Amino acid sequence: MVLFIIFCPIVAAALIIAGLPARKTALAASVLTLATTLFLLGSFQQGQRDFQHVTSFAISPEWHLSFTTGLDGLSFVMVLLAAIVTLAAVWFTGGIDKYENAFYACLLLISGGAIGAFASIDLFFFYAFHELALIPTFLLIGIWGSGNRVAAAWKITIYLAIGSFILLIGLILLYQSVPVASRSFDIRALQATAAAGQISAEAQRHIYLLLLIGFGILVSLFPFHTWAPEAYAAAPMPAAMLHAGVLKKFGLYGLLRLAIPLLPEGARHWTSLLLVLLLGNIIYVGLVTIAQKRLDWMLGYSSVMHMGYIFLGIAGASVLGATGAVILMFAHGLSIALLFAIAGELRKRTDTLLFAELGGLGKLMPFAGLAFGLGAFAAIGLPGFANFAGEIMIFFGAFKNGWEMERFHIFQIATVLALWGVVISAVYMLRAYRKTFMGTLHERFRSWKEFVDLRTDLRVPVALLVGTLICYGFFPQSFVRMIAPGFRTYLSASKQP
Amino acid sequence: MITAPELEIAVLVLGIVILMFEAFTKNIDKRFLAFAGITGLTTVLVASFFVAPGRPPDQAIGFWSFYTADPLSMFFKQFALLTTILVLVMMIDYAPVVRRSFPGPTAQAGLGEFFAVPIFTCAGLMYMASAIDFIFIFVSLELVTISFYVLVSFTRRNPATLEAGVKYLVLSALSTAFFVYGITWLFGATGETNLQRIAAALTNPSIEHGAALFGMVLVLVALGFKIAAVPFQIWVPDVYQGAPTPVTAYLSVGSKAAGFVVLLRVLQLFPTLPQMQRLMVLVALLTLIYGNLAALPQTNLKRLLAYSSIAHAGYLLIGVACFDGPAVTFYLAAYLLMTLLSFAVLVIVAQQTGEEIADFDGLAKRSPFLAFAMLIGMVSLAGVPFTAGFLGKFFIFNAAVAQGQIALIVVGVITVGCGFYYYLKVVRAMYWQSVAKTEQIPVSGLSRIAISALIVATIWLGVYPQPILDALKR
Numbered sequence: 011m012v013l014f015i016i017f018c019p020i021v022a023a024a025l026i027i028a029g030l031p032a033r034k035t036a037l038a039a040s041v042l043t044l045a046t047t048l049f050l051l052g053s054f055q056q057g058q059r060d061f062q063h064v065t066s067f068a069i070s071p072e073w074h075l076s077f078t079t080g081l082d083g084l085s086f087v088m089v090l091l092a093a094i095v096t097l098a099a100v101w102f103t104g105g106i107d108k109y110e111n112a113f114y115a116c117l118l119l120i121s122g123g124a125i126g127a128f129a130s131i132d133l134f135f136f137y138a139f140h141e142l143a144l145i146p147t148f149l150l151i152g153i154w155g156s157g158n159r160v161a162a163a164w165k166i167t168i169y170l171a172i173g174s175f176i177l178l179i180g181l182i183l184l185y186q187s188v189p190v191a192s193r194s195f196d197i198r199a200l201q202a203t204a205a206a207g208q209i210s211a212e213a214q215r216h217i218y219l220l221l222l223i224g225f226g227i228l229v230s231l232f233p234f235h236t237w238a239p240e241a242y243a244a245a246p247m248p249a250a251m252l253h254a255g256v257l258k259k260f261g262l263y264g265l266l267r268l269a270i271p272l273l274p275e276g277a278r279h280w281t282s283l284l285l286v287l288l289l290g291n292i293i294y295v296g297l298v299t300i301a302q303k304r305l306d307w308m309l310g311y312s313s314v315m316h317m318g319y320i321f322l323g324i325a326g327a328s329v330l331g332a333t334g335a336v337i338l339m340f341a342h343g344l345s346i347a348l349l350f351a352i353a354g355e356l357r358k359r360t361d362t363l364l365f366a367e368l369g370g371l372g373k374l375m376p377f378a379g380l381a382f383g384l385g386a387f388a389a390i391g392l393p394g395f396a397n398f399a400g401e402i403m404i405f406f407g408a409f410k411n412g413w414e415m416e417r418f419h420i421f422q423i424a425t426v427l428a429l430w431g432v433v434i435s436a437v438y439m440l441r442a443y444r445k446t447f448m449g450t451l452h453e454r455f456r457s458w459k460e461f462v463d464l465r466t467d468l469r470v471p472v473a474l475l476v477g478t479l480i481c482y483g484f485f486p487q488s489f490v491r492m493i494a495p496g497f498r499t500y501l502s503a504s505k506q507p
Numbered sequence: 508m509i510t511a512p513e514l515e516i517a518v519l520v521l522g523i524v525i526l527m528f529e530a531f532t533k534n535i536d537k538r539f540l541a542f543a544g545i546t547g548l549t550t551v552l553v554a555s556f557f558v559a560p561g562r563p564p565d566q567a568i569g570f571w572s573f574y575t576a577d578p579l580s581m582f583f584k585q586f587a588l589l590t591t592i593l594v595l596v597m598m599i600d601y602a603p604v605v606r607r608s609f610p611g612p613t614a615q616a617g618l619g620e621f622f623a624v625p626i627f628t629c630a631g632l633m634y635m636a637s638a639i640d641f642i643f644i645f646v647s648l649e650l651v652t653i654s655f656y657v658l659v660s661f662t663r664r665n666p667a668t669l670e671a672g673v674k675y676l677v678l679s680a681l682s683t684a685f686f687v688y689g690i691t692w693l694f695g696a697t698g699e700t701n702l703q704r705i706a707a708a709l710t711n712p713s714i715e716h717g718a719a720l721f722g723m724v725l726v727l728v729a730l731g732f733k734i735a736a737v738p739f740q741i742w743v744p745d746v747y748q749g750a751p752t753p754v755t756a757y758l759s760v761g762s763k764a765a766g767f768v769v770l771l772r773v774l775q776l777f778p779t780l781p782q783m784q785r786l787m788v789l790v791a792l793l794t795l796i797y798g799n800l801a802a803l804p805q806t807n808l809k810r811l812l813a814y815s816s817i818a819h820a821g822y823l824l825i826g827v828a829c830f831d832g833p834a835v836t837f838y839l840a841a842y843l844l845m846t847l848l849s850f851a852v853l854v855i856v857a858q859q860t861g862e863e864i865a866d867f868d869g870l871a872k873r874s875p876f877l878a879f880a881m882l883i884g885m886v887s888l889a890g891v892p893f894t895a896g897f898l899g900k901f902f903i904f905n906a907a908v909a910q911g912q913i914a915l916i917v918v919g920v921i922t923v924g925c926g927f928y929y930y931l932k933v934v935r936a937m938y939w940q941s942v943a944k945t946e947q948i949p950v951s952g953l954s955r956i957a958i959s960a961l962i963v964a965t966i967w968l969g970v971y972p973q974p975i976l977d978a979l980k981r
Contacts, residue, residue, distance in 0.1 A: 070973045109871075138892030145886055148931060152939045167931060171889075172924040178901070179916055182908045 011050055012063045012079045012129050015089060016139075018043045019096065019122035023115040033103070036114040040097040040121070047093040054086060059495040061085075061131055061198065069134075074194040078131040083492030087336055088128040088256075088263055091343045094478060095255040096121040098471035099248040102351045105358060106154065113154060116146035117248055124256045128263060133181055133195040136267075140228075140260045141174055143253075150249040151241060156357070162237075162244035169227055169237040177224025177264075180217050184272065187213035197267065204272040211275040218269055218276025222284065229261035230314045231321065232290030239310030247354025250306075254313045255347035259339045262320050266332060269324070271500045277327060278413060284325045285424045291318030293427060296434035300441075305353050305363040308442055312389065312435060313346045322428055323404035326421065329497045331407020336493045337486055338400025341388065341479060345397060348385035348475045352378050355464055356446070360455070365442070370451030375463040379447040381472045386439040388479050391432055395479045399486035405429065508559045511576035514551055514584060515633050521547040522626035529619030537618035541599050544626055545592050552588040555581065572701055573640030582836060582978050583636035583768045586843060590761045591629035593847045596957045597753035597854045598622060604858065605751065608662035621661055625757060628654040635765040641690045641700040641726075644769055648686070648733075651765060652679050658754040659746060671749025678742045682732035689725030692718055702772060720782065726773060727786070733766030735759075735820045737793040744801075747813030752857060755809060756850035759816040760843050767823055767839060771832050787828035792918055795821030799922035802929045808853060809862045811929060812846070815888060818926065819846075822903050825915050831906035833979050838903055840975050841887070841895035841968060848961040849884035851954065852877050859948050864933055869942030877948060878937045880958045887965050889930040890923055895968035 022039030026032050055062060061080035069075040081089060099117060106113045119142060126139030144167065151163040185193055187210070188203045203209065209217075223234075230238040238258075242250040269277050292315060299311035320342070323335025355378060356371070357363055372379035388395035405428070411421045464472075482489060525540050525547075558581060602618055609617040631650030638644040656679070660672025694700055696718040697708035709719060731739040747755045774783065798818030805811040819842055826835035853862065856877060860866035871878040887894035900923070907915045950958075968975065 069971060070976060072973075072976060138897070141892040141897075144891060145882075145934070148934070149938055152935060163935075164928065164931075168924050168927055171927040172920060175890075175920045175923050179904060179908060179920060182901075182905050186905075186909055 011046060012081060013065060015043055015046050015050075015093070016079065016122060016126045016129055018046070019118040019125070023118040023122065026111050026115045026118070029111075032111045032114040033100075036100045036103075036118055037097075039118060040093070040100045043121075043125070044093040044097050047090055050081070051086070051090065054081075054083075054492065056083075056491045057495055059083075059499060064131065066131075074196065074199075075134055076132055076196065077135055078196060079126075079129045079135075080131050081129055083489075083494075083496050084263070084266060084336060085128045086492060087340050087489060088259060089125055091259070091340045092121060092124045092128065092256045094474060095251060095343055095347045098347055098351065098475055099251040099255075101471040102251070102354065102468065103248045104465075109153065112149070113246075116150045117252060119143065119146045120150075120249070120252050120257060124252070124260065127260050131197050133185070133197060133200075133268075136197075136264070137174070137178060137181060140257070143257050144170055144174075147241075147245075147249065147253060147257075151245045154246040154249075155244040156246070157244050158240070159244045162240045166237045166241035169234070173224050173227025173234070175224075176220060176227065180220030180224050183213070183220060184209075184217050184268070187217060201271045209272060214273040214276035215279045216276075218273045218280055221265065221269060221273075222280060225261035225264045226287070227261075228264075229258055229317050229321075230291075231261075231317065232287050232295060232314075235291070235295060235314045235317075238314050239307050242310035242313065242350070243304065243306040247350050247357070250310075250350045250354075251347040254310070254350060255343040258313070258317070259343060262317070262324065262335065262339055265324050266335065270327070270332065270497065274327075274500065277325075281325055281327075281413065282420060284321060285420055288318040288321035288325065289424060289427055291315055291321065292431040293434070296431050296438075300434065300438045302438070303365055305356070305365065305368070305442060305446060306350075308438060309346065309349050309353055312438060313342070315431065315435065316342050316346075316389070318431065319401055319404055319428065322408050322424065323400075326404070326408035326411040327413055327501055328407040328411050329494055329501045331404050331411065332497045332501060333490055333493045334400045334403025334405075334407055336400075337396060337482070337489050338404060340489070341396035341400050341482065344475045344479050345385050345388040345395070348381060348472065349389065351471070351475075352382040352385065355468075359462075365445040367454060368446045368452060369449045370447070371455070372447035373451060374455065377463050377469065377472075381464070381476070382447065383443055384476050384479075386443050388476075388483075390436045390439050394483045396482035396486060397479070399483055401432070403486075509554055509557055511558050511581065511584070511637065512570075512574060514555055514558070515630050515637075517551050517554070518548070518588075518626060518630040518633065521551070522623055522630065525623045525626065526619070529623065537615040537622065538599055538602060540619055541595050541622040544622055545595050548588050548592050548595070548626070548629065552585060552592070555585050555588065573643040574634075574637050575639045576637060578979055579768065579771070579832070579836070580637040583764060584633045586764055586840065587629050587632035587636065587761060590632075590757065590764070590843055590847065591625050593851070593957055593961070594625055594753050594757045594761075595622065596953055597756060597847075597851055598625070600851075600854050600858075600951060600954055601751060601753050605662055608664040608668070610664060617661070620657070624654050624657050628658070628757070628761065632761050632765045636768050638769070639702050639772060641693065641702070641705075645683075645686060645690065648765075648769075649683065651762065652683065655679075655754075655758065655762065658757070659750040661754065662751050665749070667749040668751065669749075671746040674742050675746045675750075678732065682729040682739070685725050685732075686729035689722045689727075689729065692722030692725065694722075696722060723773075723783065724786070727770075730766050730770050730773070731790065734763050734770065734823070735794075735817050736790050736824060737797045737817070737821075740794070740797065740817050740820075743817055744810050744813045747816070748807060748810045748862075752809065752850060752854045752862075755812070756847055756854075759812065759850075760846050763816065763820065763823075764839050764843070767827070767835060770827055771835060774827060774830070775832065784828055784830075787824060788912060788915060791821055791824035791828050791915060794818075794824055795915075795918050795922045799925040799929075803925060805929065806864055807862055808864050808867070808933065809857075811864065811933075812849060812853075815926075815929070816846070818922065819888075821922070822900060822919065825907050825912070825919060826903045828915065829906040829910040829912060831902070831909075833976065834899075834902035834906045836979055837972065837975050838899035841899035841965075844961055844965045844968065845884050845887035845894070845896050848880060848958065848965060849888065851958050851961065852881045852884065855950060855954060856948060860944070864936050865940075867933060867936040868940035869944075870937040870948075872942045872945065874948040874950065876950065876955070876958075880962055881937060882934055883962050883965055885930040885933050887969070889927050893966060893969045895965045895972075898969055898972050 064080035123142030302308040634647035802814035887896035
């Protein structure tokens with residue numbers, strides 16, 4: 011089943027290249043993937059911390075390398091996110107003027123790579139599947155991008171290539187840091203080794219730093235974030251939805267998956283560095299976001315900024331914060347995908363996303379306005395959306411963090427500063443909403459007759475994204491029951507949710 | 508049961524038969540000779556899997572004191588055979604170009620030699636893989652080099668080719684001189700030419716270690732020329748660009764692999780000289796930096812591949828400096844697949860348009876198959892997972908991490924980033940750029956099979972490396 015979820019998009023991509031009708035095949039594959047994921051969700055045993063549905067194929071006994079896949083609560087949430095956003099992104103694709111087959115194939119490859127990375131228990135394939143998205147992203151931005159696509163495509167590709175090779179060095183160091191007899195790429199074996207205390211504190215510090223920089227580049231941690239807004243602004247919107255919504259979460263997922271169980275000492279050692287960097291994401295990038303004059307750049311920066319909260323949840327090392335981080339990853343993926351989708355539809359109609367040339371569009375396209383508004387409210391973190399559940403858990407978890415520090419420690423300062431991020435995101439999101447959909451209609455559009463709202467069928471993906479956000483906004487507990495058991499083993503037991 | 512030396516003899520006989528056949532028959536399609544060569548070499552390749560193991564080198568006497576049939580040598584013999592077969596396939600596609608730029612009375616003048624000489628080179632490469640005595644290394648090295656003199660300047664109406672031929676001849680002769688001089692110093696210091704016995708003699712404290720070290724350095728200079736390591740890389744771009752494209756592919760794979768197998772043999776026997784490791788680290792660093800930085804601004808694909816060949820020598824040297832033979836060998840196997848894949852596409856496309864990267868504009872429209880093959884070749888050279896090139900880099904970096912070679916790791920990661928830029932430039936041309944011409948590019952059946960096999964092998968090794976790892980342990 012898990013193998014089916016991974017390979018369904020990849021095989022569909024191959025079939026599309028081979029000549030099957032692109033849109034139908036892509037839609038069928040993503041519906042099938044989502045349906046299978048939901049079926050697995052139904053049969054998922056909650057409260058367990060082990061991987062479920064494990065399958066394994068040996069690749070190299072000498073290197074302890076095997077293609078092992080399986081899902082636990084953490085990876086399940088990510089796979090669900092990937093399946094939902096893939097369906098929405100494929101559904102929103104339209105009006106491709108050249109190489110339509112290749113476009114859908116690239117989208118499905120990114121999706122399959124992301125799902126494969128989340129579902130791999132073996133570190134080698136965890137890494138390799140993520141890289142599967144690199145070339146499709148390069149092609150998507152390069153061939154179908156807009157604006158400054160050439161520079162953006164180079165920037166994202168080279169940033170991510172170097173980031174992932176730094177990550178690779180970190181993973182190799184992790185592999186070699188345990189005694190020869192117990193070396194393995196299997197995460198479960200490594201967790202057992204780490205539990206036995208076989209990874210020395212010094213090695214943990216080195217590995218954690220490498221992983222933090224490597225994953226940090228992939229997640230656009232300040233100051234490695236500059237590729238993200240540029241690439242998302244230039245990318246065709248379905249690609250931006252998948253990349254910002256799903257693929258970028260790979261780095262955060264990696265830190266949760268590796269740093270918390272395997273490298274507690276490394277995490278403790280680099281806590282203050284991480285706090286400074288994540289405040290850079292929240293405060294500095296937040297202020298930069300306010301200053302943006304274009305909708306797509308604004309959304310790109312806002313997605314960078316929200317990564318800061320998730321890092322805060324990871325840095326706090328409490329079960330509450332880490333669980334909140336996962337929920338926010340899920341919620342942010344959905345909300346940013348929705349916002350990018352609406353921005354893409356706007357760009358198709360208006361050929362510009364400059365705030366100065368937009369305005370009053372809510373009258374012409376009420377449904378798009380409603381969808382964007384809901385997405386913006388979710389991104390700000392209004393109660394009722396899953397984003398709120400994630401953020402509040404992160405703030406509580408970080409304030410009363412898992413490191414058992416003295417009163418008035420750096421975490422409390424960082425949390426208080428990070429809270430202002432909510433205000434900042436309210437400022438830029440509401441301003442963007444006002445300048446785009448509210449106010450008087452911009453004179454450019456007054457003469458336009460055939461300005462139409464979203465196609466009727468596009469209400470399905472919008473409803474899917476918003477519905478999921480609200481559903482988990484009211485019932486985050488169903489995620490908590492899946493995610494938290496995995497963290498309880500490693501994070502301090504006294505700070506349970 | 509077949510023994511290892513019979514393989515080389517078979518290859519030599521094959522070469523002589525093809526030459527004689529060409530000389531004494533008239534009015535045949537010369538491409539028949541290439542098909543005969545491919546068939547013969549394939550037979551030898553199959554036979555090589557059924558070879559009886561030779562004696563271990565430490566108790567070898569007589570013939571076996573300069574010839575070994577260990578797993579490493581068998582692996583590289585198969586490597587040389589496979590390379591030569593694929594190069595012959597490329598040469599068939601390249602034949603029209605040779606006919607245009609080779610002076611001769613008949614329509615197919617010169618083609619016979621063009622197809623026969625690589626078989627002798629192959630024999631030389633196979634001997635080199637087995638050589639464990641400096642004299643024998645020298646003789647087989649000369650067999651390779653002299654046949655390359657002929658091949659590099661084969662299309663001699665082309666001034667660029669002539670220039671390449673002269674440069675290769677002069678610098679290669681110089682490096683040979685260094686090699687012989689190095690051997691004499693080693694012989695003078697130890698009184699031996701067999702690698703095993705030199706190593707044994709070096710443990711004797713009464714030996715002049717300075718003299719031996721000096722001899723080793725001179726030998727390394729000559730090998731550095733073969734593998735295109737900085738600072739002995741000056742010849743590479745011009746020769747690679749000027750030589751006929753299949754010969755360039757052969758140079759960059761066959762010649763380099765032979766250089767590395769000798770380097771591995773020479774270095775594995777000298778773990779007692781720590782100076783050697785420091786020297787290798789320095790050379791690896793310089794090679795990585797020079798190869799990758801110089802490749803960045805290239806606009807000619809053949810020249811780009813020349814610099815990329817220097818860059819890959821750098822990654823291979825990381826493995827050598829960390830004394831990790833299997834990693835180097837795996838990397839070479841991956842390098843063989845992806846380089847020959849790229850050259851095979853280049854040979855076909857260059858005849859339609861040209862060798863500049865800009866000539867690949869819109870290849871995805873003109874021939875999706877060739878564009879996909881080139882895409883796989885380029886991403887594998889760059890090091891994207893699920894291709895052989897990534898696993899090669901993975902093993903190399905693994906060796907560097909194990910040895911704690913921080914400088915090599917840092918420079919290696921940065922240069923990988925450079926690599927992504929210049930390899931993806933080709934991908935960009937093929938897929939992004941608008942199309943100048945729209946007619947399809949024809950691909951012959953044999954090339955289609957060879958290219959498909961290379962694509963499959965590149966991805967297969969990138970997912971399932973165990974066959975190569977097992978072959979080295981046999």
